[in-house]
Amino acid sequence: MKKASIIMIAGPLMLLGLYVFPLWTIMLGAPQYPDPLGMNIHINGIRGVNEFDIQNIDGLNHYIGMKTLPKPEEMWEFSTFPIVIGIMIGLGVLIGVLGYLKKVNYKWFLGWFIVMSILGVLGMYDFNAWMVDYGTNLDPNAIMKLANPDGTPMTYKPPLFGHTKMLNFDVTSLPSTGGWMMFTGMMLTVVAYVIGWKNHKAVARKPREVQTS
Structure with missing residues (x-):
């Protein structure tokens, strides 16, 4: 049980990476941008992959009527998520x-x-x-109003996971370092459970073996 418990302690501690590294990354590449634009989704805010990426993305979005990317104080999630993660880390270690x-x-x-x-x-x-609201709730007075072939207004929701094409942009959305650290930490707790379960079975089997010997 001691080995399982040590792994259990290590698992939640991996989530500390979420306070340092981004959880998710969305990249936008196009011919006019040799260096793709990107935004890192942290648990406490959105930051550009490069220095001016957020400014450039907001500039592009303005033309098609999308909102500017939210500041930390504009979304309750960015103040709540760090607290929830901290509680789960503390609980897991305990x-x-x-x-x-x-x-x-x-x-x-x-x-x-x-x-x-x-x-x-x-x-x-x-x-x-x-992302649905961000990509579909567009300003009706936008400079550019684009439509799908069937005449419906075009939407610009980034993919939750994977790749899609939006206009001339290739948009890729994937977990980042913090997300992979969280996944690894969670899997370690499953490993701890399996080891603990096997140890429990081994201990339970011993009395029966003694009785039959």
């Missing part, structure tokens, strides 16, 4: 320590993973809902 001291069993490791997974799904849903 569970690992209590497991090491044999105060809780391995099932708590899986419980933490389930709660974190639910929070992750809710976070992705919220992120996608923001």
Whole structure:
């Protein structure tokens, strides 16, 4: 159980990377931009991959009626997410320590993973809902008003995951360093659960082996 508990402690600590590295990155490439424009989505705000990327993206968006990228104080998520992540890190480490001291069993490791997974799904849903609003709620007085072949107004929602083509831009949306660190940390808690479960089975098997010998 000690090995499983140490891994359980290490897993949530990997989430500390979210305070340093971006969770997600969206890149926009086009012939007129040899160096693609990019924005890093952090848990506490949006920052450009390069110095003037946010300014350039907002300038492009202005022509097609999209809103400017939100500042941290304009979205409640950027003040709430760091707190939620901090609570989950502290809770996960506490569970690992209590497991090491044999105060809780391995099932708590899986419980933490389930709660974190639910929070992750809710976070992705919220992120996608923001991108839908960002790409479809356009200014009717925009300089450029483009339409699809069927006559409906063109929308500019970036993909939640993967690649799409918007006008002459190739848009790619993928997890970044912080996102991969979070994924790795969560998988470590699953490993801790499996090791704890196997240890529990081994301990439970020993009395039966003694009785039959």
